[in-house]
Amino acid sequence: MDDVRVPISSDVDLVRARERGRTLAGELGFQQGDLTLVATAISELARNIVRYARRGEIVLHPIEDGGVPGIVIIARDEGPGIIDVNRAMEQGYSTSGGLGMGLPGVRRIMDKFEIVSEIGRGTVVTVTKWKR
Numbered sequence: 001m002d003d004v005r006v007p008i009s010s011d012v013d014l015v016r017a018r019e020r021g022r023t024l025a026g027e028l029g030f031q032q033g034d035l036t037l038v039a040t041a042i043s044e045l046a047r048n049i050v051r052y053a054r055r056g057e058i059v060l061h062p063i064e065d066g067g068v069p070g071i072v073i074i075a076r077d078e079g080p081g082i083i084d085v086n087r088a089m090e091q092g093y094s095t096s097g098g099l100g101m102g103l104p105g106v107r108r109i110m111d112k113f114e115i116v117s118e119i120g121r122g123t124v125v126t127v128t129k130w131k132r
């Protein structure tokens with residue numbers, strides 16, 4: 001299966017990315033509840049792109065390990081970057097008056113979570129979910 005690449009610069013793009021992710025995970029055989037978790041993770045990551053970086057992209061990458069399918073979600077932007085990534089991963093930390101639940105929530109509901117951010121360069125969040 002091919003990668004799906006969704007440019008993100010508005011809430012409409014966010015909805016599109018979420019639906020593409022749900023469809024792809026469905027094609028991979030994910031359970032209903034996990035489709036919602038995948039869609040939620042994409043939603044939160046894309047929302048952060050729109051809010052903090054204005055634009056970026058979501059890449060959906062199907063993988064497989066020993067016959068078990070998975071999905072890698074890459075959220076990439078060339079925005080301002082995150083000053084303190086450790087703080088950004090704490091529940092309740094927000095620079096925008098938000099709930100500060102997005103990133104810690106995504107980490108909790110995915111199997112693997114990586115974030116690389118550089119001030120003035122941008123942010124890349126890479127998360128993986130395996131089919132159960």
Ligand SMILES: Nc1ncnc2c1ncn2[C@@H]1O[C@H](COP(=O)(O)OP(=O)(O)OP(=O)(O)O)[C@@H](O)[C@H]1O
Nearest residue numbers: 048052081088094095096098099100101102103123
């Ligand atoms: N792509 C990004 N570029 C720059 N800063 C980011 C990005 N994503 C997150 N951040 C920073 O990390 C903080 C925490 O993000 P998180 O998604 O957890 O919370 P939030 O967006 O503030 O609130 P919520 O997601 O609960 O509405 C943000 O307030 C922001 O400062």
Ligand SMILES: [Mg+2]
Nearest residue numbers: 044048102103
């Ligand atoms: Mg957020």
